[in-house]
Amino acid sequence: MGSHGYVDDKSESRLYIGNLDLRITEAALIKMFSPYGKIVSEDFLLHTRGPKRGEPRGFAFIQYSSKEEAELAKEKMHGKLACGRPLVVRLASEKCLLETANNSSKVTGEGHKIHLAGNGMGQTSRSAKIAAIKNKLKSIEEESSRPKRQKQTDVVS
Numbered sequence: 001m002g003s004h005g006y007v008d009d010k011s012e013s014r015l016y017i018g019n020l021d022l023r024i025t026e027a028a029l030i031k032m033f034s035p036y037g038k039i040v041s042e043d044f045l046l047h048t049r050g051p052k053r054g055e056p057r058g059f060a061f062i063q064y065s066s067k068e069e070a071e072l073a074k075e076k077m078h079g080k081l082a083c084g085r086p087l088v089v090r091l092a093s094e095k096c097l098l099e100t101a102n103n104s105s106k107v108t109g110e111g112h113k114i115h116l117a118g119n120g121m122g123q124t125s126r127s128a129k130i131a132a133i134k135n136k137l138k139s140i141e142e143e144s145s146r147p148k149r150q151k152q153t154d155v156v157s
Helices: 026-036 067-077 092-102 105-117 126-145
Strands: 014-018 039-046 056-064 088-091
Touching: 014 026, 014 067, 014 092, 026 039, 026 056, 026 067, 056 067, 067 088, 088 092
Parallel strands: none
Antiparallel strands: 014 056, 014 088, 039 056
């Protein structure tokens, strides 16, 4: 009964890799990350529906055999340029922690602002755009991890 929440040993050796250039293949990704440890499994996420079906979604998860290997890979690969784009590399467990920290009222307030500013006012700051993209990614990730239930309420486009 000692385990608290969702951070298990497995998630501590699992890395989230984001901001992947769409030209990077699954094989290339494994090749980039294999020098840092034994890769146990890897999820290269593709679009499952829509016009981009089958194309890379720009992020992946890599599971190493140990936490130390994952941390080394994170340290060496975070911010490293791949096809001209800096990689975003973090522990998958950190992602969960960040998301719960981000669910404060401040962020939801910003969320509404972003939607208003997004309607062609052109005054959206870079950080607001980044926050909007992160929120969108988070909702996409949550949607893809949920059992498939048609829920189109939060799509406003």
